[in-house]
Amino acid sequence: MSSHKKEMPSAGQFDSADWKKEKKRILYQKKFRDTLKSTIAVLVVVAALAILAATLWLPVLRIYGNSMTPTLSEGNIVATVKTTEFQPGDVIAFYYNNKLLVKRVIAGPGDWVDLADDGTVYVNGKELEEPYLEEKALGETNIDYP
Template identity: 40%
Template sequence: MGVDVAAAGHDNGKSNTNLGGILSGLAVALGLVLFLGGFGWAAVVYRPYTVPTSSMAPTIDIGDRVLAQRVDGGEVRRGDVVVFRDKSWVTNANVVKRVVAVGGDTVSCCTEGKLTVNGKQIEEPYLPKGSLAEIKNFPTVKVPQGRLFLLGDERQGSLDSTAHLTDAASGTVARGAVSARVDAVVWPMNGMLKRPTGFEALGSLSQPGPLRIIVLMVVGGAVLVLGGGAYGPIAKRMGRSRARSRTEPVSAG
């Protein structure tokens, strides 16, 4: 009794193709979950903003598009770049500034050209190159509890807390006015903001949001979808190539 070698090889190739199809489908399904899940997570956690002024340059330039994590004002810490709204500053408009002092802090400018918070000189590498904090010289302010003192990184032209020192709250903003904390500049693609390490001596810094994880999910999902989707046509083409190169069936017996 003979054994048809070509038929056996054909059956084996068909099994491999079926297994590959299953794995391909699983890759596409997992990719879609990651891809859509990443976008969904981002929509819940982040909000996009366009910054209309240069008051935060060079960290954020005029016209830059940023992603800001939705946070409660109680989560804000020194060094954070935040989005807030205060009618005594600008009516019905969001403002982006850096928190340099929180409730209970004493802030002033300047000592040896540096911002001083609670008697400590703060290193601010995010300021424009060659500039000094003393460009925005202002007297000592005791920040009331539950409020924030904010400055722009471009100190010379920023309408920040120092422009409202004569207000009843000495230029401070309520924590409840904050709606988001800026994590990254996405257009142009400058990436995540650098951590404000100069404030570490005064307490812990905010932890970055989940943006890096979200990006990995979206990119990884896209790769799986494209790779899994491309497997079918590639497998069929390879199968046809093998069929053309296969020799005539050989029977043994």
């Protein structure tokens, strides 16, 4: 009976072309592994930097509630920029009583804010233009207004 299996040559039976071919294959595998390792390392570093940037400078928030409708609706996802400089009209996010609130700045330090019975807002005696409002509402409050 004859066997049709190809036998591997022994070490003494390799010719120089086989040695070169095997060396090339082994070098290719090593280069592939090294490239794969460095690619994974770069991806891990980029992901870590992205997470760091997202938490320190550019937090991403999900909007809950409808107090900022129609500007922001419940379920919206927004990217924010951390800063300490605010201007009237800016939309800001802050923590209050362990809750994240998103509100619009209507006045700055030293400004006088007055609310009329019909919900009209006055800043330093001038009526605040609020084109983002659909309707004015005073809401329920226990504050006595001047």
